[in-house]
Amino acid sequence: MRLLHSAPVNFIRVNSATSRPAHAxxxxxxxxxGTLLGVPIAVGVGYLVAGTxxxxxxxxxxxxxxxxxxxxxxxSALLSLWIATAGTAIALCGALLIALHFGDQARESxxxxxxxxxxxxxxxxxxxxxxxxxxxxxxxxSRIAMHxxxxxxxxxxxxxxxxxxxIGVIVAxxxxxxxxxLLVALSLQSLRGTALSDAARTLGATRLQVLRTVTLPLLxxxxxxxxxxxxxxxxxxxxxxxxxxxxxxxxxxxxIQERRQALDMASHGEAYVIALLATVLALGAAVAHEWLRxxx
Amino acid sequence: xxxxxxxxxLCSATVAGCAREAPPVTAAQMAVLPxxxxxxxxxxxxxxxxxxxxxPAVNAFIDAWVAxxxxxxxxxxxxxxxxxxxxxxxxxxxxxxxxAATGAASLVWINGETFAALRSRxxxxxxxxxxxxxxxxxxxxxxxxxxxxxxxxxxxxSPWGTVxxxxxxxxxxxxxxxxxxxxxTAWIRVHPGRFTYDQSFAGxxxxxxxxxxxxxxxxxxxxxxxxxxxxxxxxxxxxxxxSLKPFLWRKGAQYPVDVAALHRLFANGEIDxxxxxxxxxxxxxxxQGILPRTSRALVLRDGTIANAHFVGIPFxxxxxxxxMVVANFLLSAEAQLEKQRPAVWADGTVLNVARLPAxxxxxxxxxxxDPRLVPADTLRRYAxxxxxxxxxxxxxNDWRRMMR
Amino acid sequence: MAAGRRVNARxxxxxxxIMLVSLTMFAMAPLxxxxxxxxxxxxxxxxxxxxxxxxxxWSELLTDTSRRTALLNSLVLGVATACIATVLALPLGRAAxxxxxxxxxxxxxxxxAAVALPPVALGIGLQLTVLTMGLGGSLRGxxxxxxxPALGYLTLVFLGVFTQWDARLEEAAATLGAxxxxxxxxxxxxxLRRPIADALALGFLVSWAQVALTLLVGxxxxxxxxxxxLAMLQSGQDQRAAVGALALTIPALVVLGAARVAxxxxxxxxx
Numbered sequence: 001m002r003l004l005h006s007a008p009v010n011f012i013r014v015n016s017a018t019s020r021p022a023h024a025x026x027x028x029x030x031x032x033x034g035t036l037l038g039v040p041i042a043v044g045v046g047y048l049v050a051g052t053x054x055x056x057x058x059x060x061x062x063x064x065x066x067x068x069x070x071x072x073x074x075x076s077a078l079l080s081l082w083i084a085t086a087g088t089a090i091a092l093c094g095a096l097l098i099a100l101h102f103g104d105q106a107r108e109s110x111x112x113x114x115x116x117x118x119x120x121x122x123x124x125x126x127x128x129x130x131x132x133x134x135x136x137x138x139x140x141x142s143r144i145a146m147h148x149x150x151x152x153x154x155x156x157x158x159x160x161x162x163x164x165x166x167i168g169v170i171v172a173x174x175x176x177x178x179x180x181x182l183l184v185a186l187s188l189q190s191l192r193g194t195a196l197s198d199a200a201r202t203l204g205a206t207r208l209q210v211l212r213t214v215t216l217p218l219l220x221x222x223x224x225x226x227x228x229x230x231x232x233x234x235x236x237x238x239x240x241x242x243x244x245x246x247x248x249x250x251x252x253x254x255x256i257q258e259r260r261q262a263l264d265m266a267s268h269g270e271a272y273v274i275a276l277l278a279t280v281l282a283l284g285a286a287v288a289h290e291w292l293r294x295x296x
Numbered sequence: 297x298x299x300x301x302x303x304x305x306l307c308s309a310t311v312a313g314c315a316r317e318a319p320p321v322t323a324a325q326m327a328v329l330p331x332x333x334x335x336x337x338x339x340x341x342x343x344x345x346x347x348x349x350x351x352p353a354v355n356a357f358i359d360a361w362v363a364x365x366x367x368x369x370x371x372x373x374x375x376x377x378x379x380x381x382x383x384x385x386x387x388x389x390x391x392x393x394x395x396a397a398t399g400a401a402s403l404v405w406i407n408g409e410t411f412a413a414l415r416s417r418x419x420x421x422x423x424x425x426x427x428x429x430x431x432x433x434x435x436x437x438x439x440x441x442x443x444x445x446x447x448x449x450x451x452x453x454s455p456w457g458t459v460x461x462x463x464x465x466x467x468x469x470x471x472x473x474x475x476x477x478x479x480x481t482a483w484i485r486v487h488p489g490r491f492t493y494d495q496s497f498a499g500x501x502x503x504x505x506x507x508x509x510x511x512x513x514x515x516x517x518x519x520x521x522x523x524x525x526x527x528x529x530x531x532x533x534x535x536x537x538x539s540l541k542p543f544l545w546r547k548g549a550q551y552p553v554d555v556a557a558l559h560r561l562f563a564n565g566e567i568d569x570x571x572x573x574x575x576x577x578x579x580x581x582x583x584q585g586i587l588p589r590t591s592r593a594l595v596l597r598d599g600t601i602a603n604a605h606f607v608g609i610p611f612x613x614x615x616x617x618x619x620m621v622v623a624n625f626l627l628s629a630e631a632q633l634e635k636q637r638p639a640v641w642a643d644g645t646v647l648n649v650a651r652l653p654a655x656x657x658x659x660x661x662x663x664x665x666d667p668r669l670v671p672a673d674t675l676r677r678y679a680x681x682x683x684x685x686x687x688x689x690x691x692x693n694d695w696r697r698m699m700r
Numbered sequence: 701m702a703a704g705r706r707v708n709a710r711x712x713x714x715x716x717x718i719m720l721v722s723l724t725m726f727a728m729a730p731l732x733x734x735x736x737x738x739x740x741x742x743x744x745x746x747x748x749x750x751x752x753x754x755x756x757x758w759s760e761l762l763t764d765t766s767r768r769t770a771l772l773n774s775l776v777l778g779v780a781t782a783c784i785a786t787v788l789a790l791p792l793g794r795a796a797x798x799x800x801x802x803x804x805x806x807x808x809x810x811x812x813a814a815v816a817l818p819p820v821a822l823g824i825g826l827q828l829t830v831l832t833m834g835l836g837g838s839l840r841g842x843x844x845x846x847x848x849p850a851l852g853y854l855t856l857v858f859l860g861v862f863t864q865w866d867a868r869l870e871e872a873a874a875t876l877g878a879x880x881x882x883x884x885x886x887x888x889x890x891x892l893r894r895p896i897a898d899a900l901a902l903g904f905l906v907s908w909a910q911v912a913l914t915l916l917v918g919x920x921x922x923x924x925x926x927x928x929x930l931a932m933l934q935s936g937q938d939q940r941a942a943v944g945a946l947a948l949t950i951p952a953l954v955v956l957g958a959a960r961v962a963x964x965x966x967x968x969x970x971x
Binding site for chain 3: 344346355356360376377378383387390393394395396399401554555556557559560565566581584585586
């Protein structure tokens with residue numbers, strides 16, 4: 001549910017600087033933002049730092065070194081990065097495909113866009129439940145395939161849930177995130193119009209050349225903040241790996257929860273360190289997001 | 297220093313922070329009062345009970361049967377909220393860390409390693425359970441009820457139910473199931489991919505039972521945690537597991553997260569066995585439509601682990617008196633009987649039924665002798681007690697680290 | 701030329717047809733799955749469809765106290781989060797948009813960070829804070845936690861809205877003699893109707909779908925619909941989980957639809 005309608009806003013270059021009142025205050029927005037956003041973030045991150053240093057919680061000293069040397073943490077981080085990368089990339093490809101094929105005003109295009117956008121507001125946990133029931137080896141797809149005599153038993157259905165490649169999680173990510181990226185792509189298309197590609201066509205470029213050198217690069221550039229938003233959201237999501245993901249390795253948010261609820265104190269303290277690492281990843285992405293926005 | 301830093305962090309973060317209220321009356325202080333004044337203090341109060349809220353049958357028993365009776369008989373409003381096991385320990389630890397005088401919950405549902413962790417971190421109030429009037433009928437001669445994973449409850453928790461681990465099979469699919477661990481091992485090898493265990497409580501209890509069986513029985517592990525014994529036993533257990541791994545579901549590379557996931561695999565024909573910490577789930581879960589109607593419980597002849605579950609009162613409980621009244625009501629014959637009905641929950645009683653008045657005895661007997669359930673004497677014959685919670689903790693950690 | 705176009709058009713139309721069908725199946729299958737499961741009791745492999753239709757899961761949604769409480773908690777949190785976050789984020793977004801480029805960058809960075817922090821990580825700090833404030837396990841404590849990401853999202857929304865905002869409209873209104881109050885009621889609010897509707901919808905949905913923050917800050921004491929769905933799933937109650945998942949999905953679709961209707965009406969007014 002990120003950024004819903006704010007999406008188009010991220011990339012619109014605005015030339016209304018002249019129309020801004022000269023007396024605009026700096027203090028008011030900074031104080032407001034500091035109180036409403038800065039304080040909770042500082043508290044959140046502050047506790048993780050304090051926990052890592054052993055000021056709160058019961059972390060044994062040297063937690064950072066132990067966590068960095070822990071193979072399980074590395075594997076979890078790699079799994080989470082894989083899910084976020086693959087999920088975002090596939091959702092992006094799907095969104096571009098649909099935007100390019102159904103971007104016009106034909107009746108079926110409007111229907112296609114409406115259908116594709118349907119999963120947009122569906123809460124993640126609902127998507128997770130649906131995918132679990134649909135994609136398990138004893139799930140609905142497997143039963144239908146068996147009914148059609150494509151399979152002899154549940155074991156022949158590919159393992160999509162709780163599989164080491166987290167395919168079930170990735171399918172759920174694509175289902176949830178494709179609509180968002182599609183809306184962003186569509187609004188970009190309608191804003192940008194066809195002037196540039198028309199010009200390229202007039203200059204003798206083939207349809208494919210126009211797509212490759214004009215349309216896609218422009219779309220991708222405009223979509224990059226939204227792509228990062230999706231990536232970060234998937235990286236931090238607990239529900240999808242909880243319901244659909246592998247038990248080994250665990251996705252990063254799951255590992256944080258498991259360590260936090262472990263009964264021995266050392267593991268409990270390490271949860272702060274792993275959470276801090278996940279936070280640093282996310283904050284890095286936030287900086288990249290801001291960097292790529294060109295309207296600010 | 298630490299407090300100061302935490303305090304500064306919080307004061308800078310919160311406007312309303314740093315206010316300290318007076319601490320409430322603890323369970324230990326309440327326990328020295330006469331029962332009548334406990335009842336008087338409890339009247340008109342609310343008890344928040346943090347418990348496992350995963351089973352609608354249990355929820356219905358608490359919300360629709362226990363709560364209205366408590367209100368009618370004692371004027372206590374019972375509010376059940378979610379939280380169990382490690383979550384409880386984490387929650388109470390954080391409450392203690394935060395320095396706030398009162399916590400949210402007055403009663404918690406615990407046993408075994410959760411009780412051990414709460415006790416060692418001084419997160420439980422007490423002793424109090426020895427003063428409950430209804431405690432007189434508790435079967436204190438039973439080692440499964442009088443000890444919690446070998447620990448003396450010492451008045452810091454009060455029992456309210458017993459369960460025993462059982463495997464569950466589908467009598468339509470597997471009419472001749474294995475009856476011993478050796479038979480099960482052979483069965484798994486002949487039916488690759490059709491068996492697994494979950495990685496939470498039921499699965500670990502199953503593994504612990506296998507550890508007993510492979511190492512000379514539960515007696516080997518009696519008398520507290522012994523690291524040498526544990527390591528030798530772990531080697532035998534893990535060698536056995538390694539030899540089975542290629543024949544398990546997903547070749548032992550993945551394990552269902554919880555027993556519900558295991559039930560789901562079983563019900564949908566992905567595997568041929570599931571298991572449960574409650575021997576009667578084959579009946580209750582079939583009534584709920586979660587397991588096939590042909591599901592049957594199966595107690596391995598090598599013995600399966602039985603244990604009791606308890607309620608405790610947190611150190612920072614806002615309403616210890618109310619919590620004690622609830623714990624006492626849970627021990628009453630009417631509550632214990634209702635809880636044991638297969639249509640309600642089928643959770644075993646902690647009372648010594650023989651000492652109850654004759655009218656109650658007949659009622660209990662008719663429930664226990666339900667033909668759908670595993671016969672009581674079979675259960676008793678193969679019941680094995682829990683050992684020190686350290687075994688459970690170590691096994692869970694080592695399994696996660698080495699076998700998962 | 702015309703002939704060539706006709707030759708090209710046919711495979712294109714078939715291609716579009718195939719894409720439309722597969723897109724529809726992909727988008728709808730999970731929702732259909734939930735609907736069928738919500739009506740099935742004791743439905744196991746290899747049955748393709750349940751043998752009977754069972755509506756007990758739906759009737760229970762309103763009769764079972766625990767589920768009803770979860771539903772009510774979710775509604776209260778969603779509405780409160782939407783309203784409070786909108787009221788706070790609107791002035792913040794406006795003030796930032798009217799300020800310098802540097803200030804806008806800082807505000808946007810903070811807002812996105814509030815959105816991007818992994819809820820599990822953010823929740824650890826918020827949990828301790830809320831406990832210290834004496835709001836542990838209370839609805840108000842969970843509301844505070846939900847407000848953090850909601851404020852992040854809505855600040856980005858209003859920052860975007862007011863960055864594109866043509867302040868000359870306000871100035872023109874002032875020049876034409878409109879008082880401060882009139883400027884808001886006659887010019888600003890009608891123009892803002894669409895973004896406000898969007899913001900309310902978004903704020904509601906952020907809270908409505910929240911799992912990790914509720915879990916950590918509520919400490920189990922605050923049961924919301926998403927937590928209820930997870931609990932049902934974790935006890936094997938697939939039918940109840942599916943009912944809960946649909947009870948989450950339907951209002952979400954309605955809220956989004958309502959925001960779109962509001963938006964369309966506003967567009968008509970402006971046009």
